[in-house]
Amino acid sequence: MTAKAAGSSALGFQPVAKGGSSSARMKLSMLLSLLSVLAFLGIWTFVTEMHIVKPVFLPSPLSVLKEAASLVQSGELWVSILASSKRVFSGFFLAAALAVPLGVLIGVWWPAKAIVDPFISLLRPLPSITWIPLSILWLGIGEAQKIAIVFMGSWVYILLYTVESTKRVDPILIRAARNLGAGDLTVMKDVVLPGALPGIIAGLKVTLAISWSCVITAEMVAAQNGLGALIWTAKDWGNMPLVLVGMVCISLTVLVADWIMLRLERLLLPWERNRRA
Amino acid sequence: MATVLSAESVSKIYKVEGAPEVQAVQNLSLNIEEGEFVCIIGASGCGKSTLLNMFAGFSKPSSGRILLKGQPIEGIEPRCGMVFQSYALFPWKTVRGNVEFGLKMKGKDAASRRQIAERFIEIVGLKGFEDRYPTELSGGMQQRVTLARILAADPEVLLMDEPFAALDAMTRQVMQEELLRIHEANKKTTVFITHNIDEALILADRIVVLSTRPGKVKAIMNNDLPRPRHITIQLSNEFNERKNEIWSHVEEEVRKHVNIQN
Numbered sequence: 001m002t003a004k005a006a007g008s009s010a011l012g013f014q015p016v017a018k019g020g021s022s023s024a025r026m027k028l029s030m031l032l033s034l035l036s037v038l039a040f041l042g043i044w045t046f047v048t049e050m051h052i053v054k055p056v057f058l059p060s061p062l063s064v065l066k067e068a069a070s071l072v073q074s075g076e077l078w079v080s081i082l083a084s085s086k087r088v089f090s091g092f093f094l095a096a097a098l099a100v101p102l103g104v105l106i107g108v109w110w111p112a113k114a115i116v117d118p119f120i121s122l123l124r125p126l127p128s129i130t131w132i133p134l135s136i137l138w139l140g141i142g143e144a145q146k147i148a149i150v151f152m153g154s155w156v157y158i159l160l161y162t163v164e165s166t167k168r169v170d171p172i173l174i175r176a177a178r179n180l181g182a183g184d185l186t187v188m189k190d191v192v193l194p195g196a197l198p199g200i201i202a203g204l205k206v207t208l209a210i211s212w213s214c215v216i217t218a219e220m221v222a223a224q225n226g227l228g229a230l231i232w233t234a235k236d237w238g239n240m241p242l243v244l245v246g247m248v249c250i251s252l253t254v255l256v257a258d259w260i261m262l263r264l265e266r267l268l269l270p271w272e273r274n275r276r277a
Numbered sequence: 278m279a280t281v282l283s284a285e286s287v288s289k290i291y292k293v294e295g296a297p298e299v300q301a302v303q304n305l306s307l308n309i310e311e312g313e314f315v316c317i318i319g320a321s322g323c324g325k326s327t328l329l330n331m332f333a334g335f336s337k338p339s340s341g342r343i344l345l346k347g348q349p350i351e352g353i354e355p356r357c358g359m360v361f362q363s364y365a366l367f368p369w370k371t372v373r374g375n376v377e378f379g380l381k382m383k384g385k386d387a388a389s390r391r392q393i394a395e396r397f398i399e400i401v402g403l404k405g406f407e408d409r410y411p412t413e414l415s416g417g418m419q420q421r422v423t424l425a426r427i428l429a430a431d432p433e434v435l436l437m438d439e440p441f442a443a444l445d446a447m448t449r450q451v452m453q454e455e456l457l458r459i460h461e462a463n464k465k466t467t468v469f470i471t472h473n474i475d476e477a478l479i480l481a482d483r484i485v486v487l488s489t490r491p492g493k494v495k496a497i498m499n500n501d502l503p504r505p506r507h508i509t510i511q512l513s514n515e516f517n518e519r520k521n522e523i524w525s526h527v528e529e530e531v532r533k534h535v536n537i538q539n
Contacts, residue, residue, distance in 0.1 A: 179358060180379035181430070
């Protein structure tokens, strides 16, 4: 036992009392993260500036920064981010508008499940990219086609999360509500929906990242603007710094979207505030 | 006294596919009189929760009838309000929201809902916690919210399914005292399930001992310990005499149950 304890403390697992206050640990952990990023950038700068790696394979951080600055100045970056965001938002919103009500229905009413199940089984394994040929044939290469790709890549996941969270609503709460005199409609509105909401929102958060990968794919195949198109045209010109700028922008945009979802979650689920703390 | 709730030769058989049938309750008859506090006591698996679920209308007897004021119970019955062992509070509603729920179902307007809810929140000693969410409260406090919620809904009968079983021993005593105080004030007809003889003796007017599966009435004892009661009654000789008497009925059933388990 002692040997085990000594071994684990060597790995950094320490009782809280020994490791100091948790806020001190948080500061230390942030410092470590910062150092890790700086070290990475340092190595990257070193190998590229010293021409150990050729710029055509990997541009230096400085040239990426320059490219980003000129893109910000010309306003092109914002146009791209906005174009992609609009598509994600539209497709994601449509998917949620269909899948959340349908998912709740499937969760509470078995015939709906029987009707929709075969389609879910067939559509779920299809990556959204496989819809590109058909969607171009039906919708051309305009906005509608990109939105359709986002939609097709998102709705099944939102549906599955919603069905699962609807089923997981504690049946004793439904009993309690009925025992207090609630009818079917009240049970749906006041018990099943709020009971499933945390799970539904968790599903939306996961799906939002998936929606982003869908839009980038769609834009790489056929689009005039957007972050995916930015990366793809940059590749055609051999402009590697621009490719990297595009990639970093996608990361940052999805992080911002995640953060917005988190704020939204806190706003919609005040009763979970205790659990999160 | 008028009979409020009665079971007439009730049997309940559970059928699960691929498993032998289980007879949870067999030919059980019991009358609950208006204003009385009845404790149903028995070893685990004696069908006491099954009986309570039938009183609430959560499940139907396989044979026999459950009557509320002479009318058979069809479906979930709001006039028999249930207090669950696991509290069953709506986590997304505040204490106030939970307590107001039954009143809302009765179509009461917002102002009177608030007023009634406030009164019952005060009765259970949770004044000042109206805007908290259940997860922010301790187990004992949550069970008090459940109590306030059901009292505010004002059912004909209170059904309590081992409501204090999940609480620690000290909180449990405090809750028993609170319940005594509330019952002695409003004389609400109550059916209370427990496997704790002390609890039954502190609370009940009448104690019904059920036999191990299938559940049948094995003995009924009038508990004439004087009211108003206080939990210190546990220290009296009368209390211990009655405790021995009940144990003599229960012991055999518990032994049977343990043997079945072996």
